[in-house]
Amino acid sequence: MEIIFEQVITALQQTSWLERFSVLCGIIQVLLSKNNKVSNYFFGILGILSGMYVLFGAKLYAEIALNMYYLVMSIYGWWYWVTNTSMKNQPITVCDRKDWAVTMGISLLGFVFLYLILEHVTDSDVPAWDAWVSSTAWAGMWLLAKRKLENWLLLNVSNAFAIPLLIHKDLYLFAALTLFLFIVAIFGFLKWRRLIHIQNLKSSPSC
DSSP states (O other): OHHHHHHHHHHHHTOOHHHHHHHHHHHHHHHHHHTTOTTHHHHHHHHHHHHHHHHHHTTOHHHHHHHHHHHHHHHHHHHHHHHOTTGGGOOOBOOOHHHHHHHHHHHHHHHHHHHHHHHHTSOOSOHHHHHHHHHHHHHHHHHHHTTBTTHHHHHHHHHHHHHHHHHHTTOHHHHHHHHHHHHHHHHHHHHHHHHHHHHHHHHSOOO
């Protein structure tokens, strides 16, 4: 146990300033998301771009490709919230059957697609693991852009599998960030659920 702790400390000391910047942006992004702030996308984009550069230095090319999706979804989500006039007052809602169908489609089809790419095109040693983490995160990002309560659930499914994956790849700082995101997502879910309750009280006819 002591040896593992020393290895983690050494790994953290060897992290670059860019990796630390990426992690900081990730922390700010999820805190803003928890508070339903559209500015979360700005810090999310900064974190993704800097993180992609770190991954390039580590020669994790498959992860770079996957982060490109997060970048596209972040830009889409930012645009959707800012330019859509109706979206500015769009309440947080829960998923209906159609939303769940799309979510499951993104998760399952995304998993198959990514697994095949990682298995046959890249030198990934964990294609199924990596594909599952990414496909569930894809679904969560889509739900976040649509301001659906269940985005936190999908993101935490991804986080739960991502933490040991990042440790396996010796990316301890990113693993620590993901653990933090997992905890914050729990509070994000609870806060969004309270916001839905408040919305329902305001929209219900007064006696």
